[in-house]
Amino acid sequence: xxxxxxxTAVTGWAIVTSSLPLAGVVQFRYSVGGIPLQGVAAxxxxxxxxxxxxxxxxxxxxxxxxxNASINVHISALDASGVVVANSYLALPPLGHQSFNVxxxxxxxxxxxxxxxxxxxxFGNYFVAWTLSADAGVxxxxxxxxxxxxxxxxxxxxxxxxxxxxAASQPVxxxxxxxxxxxxxxxxxxxxxGQINCYALRAQNEVHIFVNxxxxxxxxxxxxxxxxxxxxxxxxxxxxxxxIFNTGNVEWDADELGMFLALAAGYDPYGAAGALAKxxxxxxxxxxxxxxxxxxxxxxxxxxxxxxxxxxxxIFDEMQTLCGIPQAQTFCANxxxxxHPHLPPGxxxxxGSAR
Numbered sequence: 001x002x003x004x005x006x007x008t009a010v011t012g013w014a015i016v017t018s019s020l021p022l023a024g025v026v027q028f029r030y031s032v033g034g035i036p037l038q039g040v041a042a043x044x045x046x047x048x049x050x051x052x053x054x055x056x057x058x059x060x061x062x063x064x065x066x067x068n069a070s071i072n073v074h075i076s077a078l079d080a081s082g083v084v085v086a087n088s089y090l091a092l093p094p095l096g097h098q099s100f101n102v103x104x105x106x107x108x109x110x111x112x113x114x115x116x117x118x119x120x121x122x123f124g125n126y127f128v129a130w131t132l133s134a135d136a137g138v139x140x141x142x143x144x145x146x147x148x149x150x151x152x153x154x155x156x157x158x159x160x161x162x163x164x165x166x167a168a169s170q171p172v173x174x175x176x177x178x179x180x181x182x183x184x185x186x187x188x189x190x191x192x193x194g195q196i197n198c199y200a201l202r203a204q205n206e207v208h209i210f211v212n213x214x215x216x217x218x219x220x221x222x223x224x225x226x227x228x229x230x231x232x233x234x235x236x237x238x239x240x241x242x243x244i245f246n247t248g249n250v251e252w253d254a255d256e257l258g259m260f261l262a263l264a265a266g267y268d269p270y271g272a273a274g275a276l277a278k279x280x281x282x283x284x285x286x287x288x289x290x291x292x293x294x295x296x297x298x299x300x301x302x303x304x305x306x307x308x309x310x311x312x313x314x315i316f317d318e319m320q321t322l323c324g325i326p327q328a329q330t331f332c333a334n335x336x337x338x339x340h341p342h343l344p345p346g347x348x349x350x351x352g353s354a355r
Contacts, residue, residue, distance in 0.1 A: 013064040013097045013128070020166055021159045040139045042130055046155070048146030051119040051129040055102055057111045059142075060132035062099040063119065065092035071125045077106050079115040092127070101134070126152055153214040154189055156221065160228045160265075161187045161209075167264035168232060178236045178244070178257075185235045195290035196282055200231045202238035207231045217278050222271030225262040231294070233257030245322065251296070255311055256318050263331075268339065269349070273315045280308035319348030 016024065023044050030038040047066055053059070055077065065071050070093050077086040086106040090098060102117065103109060119129050133140040165184060169177045179185070183205065190197075190210045198209045209228060217223040233254035237243055245256035259269040283289035283304060296302045323332035336349040 011097075011099060013062070015066070020162050038139055040132065040141050042141050043144050045128055045130055045144045046146055047126040047128050047152060049121055049123070049126050050147040051131075051145045052147055053117055053119075053129075053131040053142050053145040054133075055113075055115060055117040055131065056133070056135065057101075057103050057109060057113045058134045059102045059117070060099065060134055061102065061105075061117065061119070062097065062130045062132075063090075063092065064097040064128045065095060066126065066128060068094045070094060070096075071121050071127060073127060074120050075105060076118045077102065077109060077113070077115060078118060079113075082116075085109070085113075085115070151218060153211045153218065156218070156224060157189055157209050157211070157214050157228070158187070160221065160225045160267075161207075161232075163265040163267075164225060164229050164232055164261045167261050168236060170264070178240070178261075180239045183239065185232065195293075196279070196288050197290035197293050198227060198231055199292070199295045200234035200238075202234055205235060207235060216282060217275055220271055220274055222262065222267040222269075223275035223278070224271075225265060225267035226258045226269065226272040226275045228258075229261035229265070229267075230254045230258035232261060246318075250300070251294075251302070251307065251311065252314060252318065255315070256322055259319060260322060263335070269319060270340075272319075273312055276308050276312045276315070279304075280312065283308060316348060323349055 025044065026042045028040050028042070029036050063073055070091055073090050073092055075088045076084050079085050086108055088105040092098065121127050129145065131142045131145060133142060168179045169184070171177055185205045185207055188206055188208045190208055192210065196210060196212045196216060198213050200207050209231065213227060214224055217227070236257055237250065237253065243250060243253040246253040255272065259272050262271065263269045279289060289304060291304065292298050293304045296304045296307055323329060332349045336343065336347070340347065340349065
């Protein structure tokens with residue numbers, strides 16, 4: 001919790017960064033003579049390219065540009081029937097911010113206006129918006145109104161990476177963390193428009209994730225968590241000088257590491273099968289997946305198309321084997337009872353069914 005020290009109203013916005021994803025609430029308070037008269041809280045709002053919020057004639061709007069370049073913001077007012085009744089436009093300078101009431105940008109609107117506002121920007125850009133109800137002198141913040149499609153894939157990859165990196169750095173029973181202290185790997189997010197790919201450069205201590213991988217599995221953060229965890233698993237193998245769970249196959253070992261890290265980071269390891277299935281689908285006759293995906297062809301001489309199908313078939317047994325480790329049995333049983341209580345008794349993530 002932080003308390004502002006300014007005695008005067010300051011208009012602007014703030015950027016908060018962290019080594020791990022976080023949530024926050026900003027509280028605004030209006031006082032006279034030290035006596036609070038009004039208060040309102042604003043929830044953390046992810047960036048989006050489209051925001052929609054209920055609105056009246058006096059609704060307050062704040063928009064902010066997170067880029068180091070100017071962006072255009074388009075605002076439309078829709079009546080109660082969803083019909084656009086007014087349009088406006090503004091340009092936000094680099095890292096710029098503007099705040100205003102609905103009546104200030106739509107002078108033609110009646111004071112009885114009740115409807116919604118739609119705020120958007122040019123394709124490929126994102127911005128932050130917040131709306132505030134101001135009705136008869138009473139202030140209340142509206143819920144975060146970003147529309148989540150399409151999401152910022154960069155933010156999704158970064159979030160999964162930070163959570164998995166944190167999980168891999170934590171001590172495990174009987175040993176230190178899986179990663180070498182002081183030698184954390186680097187994430188490289190690739191925006192190239194080539195074929196779908198991701199890989200680990202072990203000697204360089206880098207993991208490369210293509211944005212198009214996140215786009216392929218954009219409806220499941222747990223699936224993305226497995227893919228990132230799998231590549232991080234290759235770095236763990238290199239730093240430790242040996243395979244961790246499956247000593248007979250480097251890819252199956254990375255799969256098990258990916259599931260283990262995903263589980264430790266709060267993701268559902270069942271997402272592993274979904275991720276591999278989507279990659280297998282994309283690697284069909286459409287040939288969307290790079291032949292060197294995950295360095296399979298370059299380093300192992302494996303056909304990534306066939307390996308996806310083989311690995312999907314092994315996911316079930318791998319999950320059971322992982323939960324057969326004595327240190328993991330209680331955790332797996334508890335996880336299944338809380339997250340998947342209605343699955344059959346023989347499903348993975350149940351210590352009693354592990355073998």
